[in-house]
Amino acid sequence: MDEEQKKAKTPKKLNPKRTPAREQDPGTRKKNFEEVSFGYGLEEALLEAARCLGCKNRPCVAGCPVGVPIPEFIAAMVNGDLAEAYRIIRSANVLPAVCGRVCPQENQCEGVCTLGKKHEPVAIGRLERFCADWQRKNGVQAKPEPAAPTGMKVAVVGSGPSGITCAYDLARLGHEVTVFEALHEPGGVLFYGIPEFRLPKKIVTGEIDTLRQMGVRIMTNSVAGKLITLDEMMKEFDACFIGVGAGLPRFMGIPGEDLNGVYSANEFLTRTNLMRAYKFPEYDTPIKTGKRVAVIGGGNVAMDSARTAMRLGAEEVTLVYRRSEAELPARAEEVHHGKEEGLRFEMCTLPTKIIGRDGWVKGIECVRMELCEVDQSGRRRPNPLAGSEFEIPVDTVIMAIGTGANPLLTGTATGLALRRGYIEADPETGKTSIPGVYAGGDIVTGAATVISAMGAGRKAARAIHEYLSSRKR
C-alpha cells in the first residue's frame, strides 16, 4: 500500500493517539493487589478498534509469535460481532486473557503496526484483553468439542503456558492427556510469578478449568523426576511433552547473600502469589518486606518484585540495574507504571556486597557502571567506574538477575541431550534426542516470554500428533 492509498483509507478523523484504558490511581493502587488496569469498556474498545487500517500485508500478524489474525479479529469487533472476534483470537491463541495483559506487545504486533510509523500503534493487546474478558463475562462457551478419542496417552510435565497450550491442543485432537505439576496450583509462572495486580489469578484458574472440562487430567503435587521418572513415563504414555520452565534462581555470588532479608525474586513472588503472604496472617505463609527494599535486576521479574514490595508496605523501593534505563528489558508499560507508583531507579549500578548486622541485611555496597562499546547481545557493556563505590541502606534485597535450568527432571532422564542444563529440542517441533519426548518453553530457550512458550507448546502438540498418527498406522 503506498502513501496515497493509505491516506485515502484512513478515516478523516483518525485519532493519532490510542484510546487510553482506565487505571487505578497510582497512589491508591500501590497499596493494594487489585489489577492496575481496568481495561477497555465497550465504547472505548470500539473506538480503538476503529483505528485499525486493516492492512492487506498484515505486519502485525507477522509480528505476533503465534500469528493471531489481528486485522480479522478487529474487523469482527468493528462489525459488532464480539463472539466472532474472540473465536478468531482463540483459534491461534488459547490464553488471550493472559496474553492481552502480559505480552510485550511493543516488541511484537504493536511494534510493527503500520499506524505506529506516524502515530501511536493500535492498542492490540488491550483489544485482545477486552475480547477475552467480554467472553468470560458473557459466558460464551469457550470449550471446543474434542475429536473422537484416539486411545493414545500423552504426559505433559509442567502446567505453565507451554504445557497448558500443548495439553489443550492434544486434548482437542482426541488424545488422553495427563499433566504433572510439581506445585499445588497449576499455571506455572502465571500463577506463582506474575503478580495478581498484573494478572488476576482467577483468570489463570479459569483457563485451567477449561482444560479440565476438556478431559485433561491435572495431577498437582506431582514432581516428575521424583514421583515418576521420564523413563517410567515413557512406559506408561505414548509420548511426553516437557515444559518445566527455567525456575532455578540465580544469585550473584557476592558476599552477604545468605543474610536474612535476602530473597530470590522467585521466593519473594512465590510467597506472595502462590502462598498469598500478602494476606498473612489470614494465610499462614509469612513474608518480610522491611521499610527499604532494593531489587537487583531490570526485567519483568525485577519490576514485579519491586511493585510487589511496594504493595506489601515498603516505604522506599529502589531498582538497581547495571545498564541504563534505555536498556531495561522489562515491558515498557511496567516501567511506566512503576515510575508512577514512585519506584526509585538506580541505573548503571552494580551491587558488590550485601552488608549485614547480627545476621540481617542493613545495606548494599554498590559501584557505578559506565556503559562501553556494544557487546554481542547488542547492548552496551557495563564497566565499573573506579572510585564510585557507595552504599544504599536497605532492610531487604531481592535478587532478580535471572534463572537457570532446573535439573530435577532432566537429571534423571537417561539419554536426554542437554546444553548447559537446557533441553536440546528442534525449534520447529520440540523434538528431543529421545523418540516420543518433546520439549518447549523456558526449559529449551532459557527465560523468555509467555507467548513464545505457548508457541512452542502448540508446535510440539502438532509434532506429537503426527508422531502418534504415524505410530498408529
Added chain:
Amino acid sequence: MHRILEKKLLRPPDVFFFKVSAPLVAAKAKAGQFVIIRLHEKGERIPLSLAGIDPSAGTISLIVMAVGKTTGEMAALEEGGAIKDVCGPLGNPTHTENAGKVILAGGGFGIAPLYPIGKAFREAGSSVVSVMGARSKSLLIYENEMRGISDKVLITTDDGSAGMKGIITDALKAELEASGADTVMAVGPAPMMKAVCDATKPFGVRTIVSLNAIMIDGTGMCGGCRVHVGGQTKFACIDGPDFDGHLVDWDCLINRQRMYKTEEKESFEAWKKRHNLP
C-alpha cells in the same frame, strides 16, 4: 486429599505419629526423603521427613512435633481427617549402601526419620548402632522401633532416668573411642547436629547430617532453603537434605531458621487465641 488413617500421641504433650494415605508417594519414596504438606487452602507448605514408608499399604508415616501454628494445627487433626496436599517424595535418598559400621544419632524427634534410614542400612549389610538422647525417660520416642533395627542402642538422658546420664554426644564419643565407626548420621535440631559434628571431627569419621532449612516448594525453584556447604551455596531441597556435616556452615543455617520468628509467633498466638488454647 490424603486421609489420616492413624494418629497417636507418641510423646506427651507434643509429638504425634500420623499414618497417611499417599499411595503414589509410598511407591517411590526411599529412606532419607521428605514430603511437603499443606493442611488446607490457607495453609503454608511445611517439610516433614518420612518416618515410615509402606508401599504395599500405600501409606507413609510422619512424626510431627507441635512447635508452631502449622504443626499445632496438624496435631489437632484426628483419624479420618485429611491433609489437603502431600507433595513428594522430595530430596535425595540417604546413601544407605553397605557402609560398614554406622552410628545413627537422633536428637528429639529426629530419631524418627532415622528409623527407615537405619532399616535400609541394615538391609544393605551395615551394622547399626543407634544413639538416642532426651531430657528424661518419658521424652524418649521410637525406642522399640530402633531396637528392632539396631545391633546396639545407646540411650542418654539429661537426668539419668534412662540409659547413661549425660547428653547424646557423650555416648557417641564413648562409642567412637571404644570401637570407632565408618559413618555417623545425625538428624535433629541444628544445634544438636552441629554438636555431633564437633564431636566426630577429631575422630575423622564421615558424618552425614540432614539439614532442615526453611522451605517452600521443595523443587529448587525458590532458593529459600539455601545453605552454605564447603564454601558453596546449595539448595537443601534438591542438593540435600543430606550433606557432609563437617562442611556445613551451621551459624548460617541457624540464623536463617530464625528469619520469621516474629511472624511465626504472631501466627501461632492468633491461632491459639481463636481456639481458646493456652
